Amino acid sequence: MSVELQKRKLTVKEYYQMAEVGILKPDERVELIAGEIIKMAPIGIPDAGCVRRLNGIFNKLLSGKAIVDAQNPIDLNNESEPQPDLVLLKWRDDYYAEKHPQPEDILLLVEVADSSIKYDREVKVDLYAENGICEVWLININQQLVEVYRQPVENSYQYQQQFSREQNLTIQAFEDINLSVDEILGG
Secondary structure: OOOOOOOOOOOHHHHHHHHHOOOOOOOOOEEEEOOEEEEOOOOOHHHHHHHHHHHHHHHHHHOOOEEEEEOOOOOOEOOEEOOOOEEEEEOOOOOOOOOOOOHHHEEEEEEEEOOOHHHHHHHHHHHHHHOOOOEEEEEEOOOOEEEEEEEEEOOEEEEEEEEEOOOEEEEOOEEEEEEEHHHHHOO
16 A cells, blocks of 8 residues: 655745744855746856847837836746846836736746756746736757747646747837847857
8 A cells, every 4th residue: 555645845934934033045046946946957158148138139129118127036926036047027117026926917938948848838937827926938948949838727838939049029018119039049
């Protein structure tokens, strides 16, 4: 006879309490996903370059229209507080100084991945859909493409499309802005 063991999931509040008492160190790269503390993959040079490039592009194109936020926490629910590579947030004069952005504040969420691509695609993208994030871009550094996810239903996206070099895409919230995959990936 086998007994399935139950995991004890953490809440966002407990996660912060662990940091406050020193269980989690300030320089630890971790995030809370579905009640579990997940060690984040190191940020590789191509990943960092892509995030910086997108940060520059979006700040130039969306100044005063959206807040461009890189590698900061978002509150998805009571058991998940990921730190996506980049998000475009609805404009707020207080820059979300009182609380982390919620799903309804997010216009676009971007994850840039090479070694973590499988985890990001199979776990994080589904988590974002489950919490109603309207649009997610998964930038696949290894295959040099952008996977676009839109129209969340339950824990998946109805619209999924891949864009490769020499193709263009738009942001659902800013359809007048046209970006090339070459511009996003650089080189």
